[in-house]
Amino acid sequence: MVTRPLPNGMEFCAVLQQHGARTVYFPTIEIIEPQHAALLTEQIKQLDQFDWVIFVSPQAVYRTATLIQHSWPIFPRHVKIAAVGAATAELLKKMHLPPSVYPATQWSTEGLLELPEFQSLQKKKIALIRGEGGRELLAKECEWRGAKVSHFIAYQRRLPAYDAIRDYVMILKERRVDIIICSSADSLHNLFLLCGTLNSAMLTHIPLLVVSERLLVLAEEYGFKHVFLAKNAGQNAIIDTLKTVKRMSAI
Secondary structure: OEOOOOOHHHHHHHHHHHOOOOOOEOOOOEEEOOOOHHHHHHHHOOHHHOOEEEEOOHHHHHHHHHHHHHHOOOOOOOOEEEEOOHHHHHHHHHOOOOOOEOOOOOOOHHHHHOOHHHOOOOOOEEEEEEEOOOOOHHHHHHHHOOOEEEEEEEEEEEOOOOOOHHHHHHHHHOOOOOOEEOOOHHHHHHHHHHHOHHHHHHHHOOOEEEOOHHHHHHHHHHOOOOEEEOOOOOHHHHHHHHHHHHHOOOO
């Protein structure tokens, strides 16, 4: 079961199927336009005033790349681009916005903050392209290191509305899912909201694959009995972990 939002989730299902898996696509997050779309457009017109532009997720790229290309057919050379992870970096490359840096293995806020380029940020101006809500660690740490951070809110997350939620619950109850993949705290939290508290015991007995130590701790707090940790949120890392779990005969 893949819980990632569109379009990432459907793309990942297709990759899993190429490796022989059967997939159930159950996105537990819906990505929608930001509340202040006009403000985002105006902010993007001012990107040449920044030293760094940081994209925190593939969704940040999906939601802004076309706007950036429209405002900046030739991207300002002095503005450096950073990505929190390789998946975001690869998408930026496809959109002709190649990043200067991104973490090699630890695809997270913590990994980005460990890079040499982000150790001292005195008087640097950073545009943080992100969704509404979420973690504030990256912005706060950059500011503590001397940067001035501007928030470019590119999207909102919300709980999807399903007409046939019982169908998904039945698939889970009947154990037709061998393992659930969750890539964020919101996706895991929303999974419980969508399935209902009465089905929490059912959920926690299904093996769960997560992509960070932070999510591993959260999954254990939710009561999951079998939690597996991928090296990072990349497709290859998740597939490698699934293969390992398969060899262990856990699924």
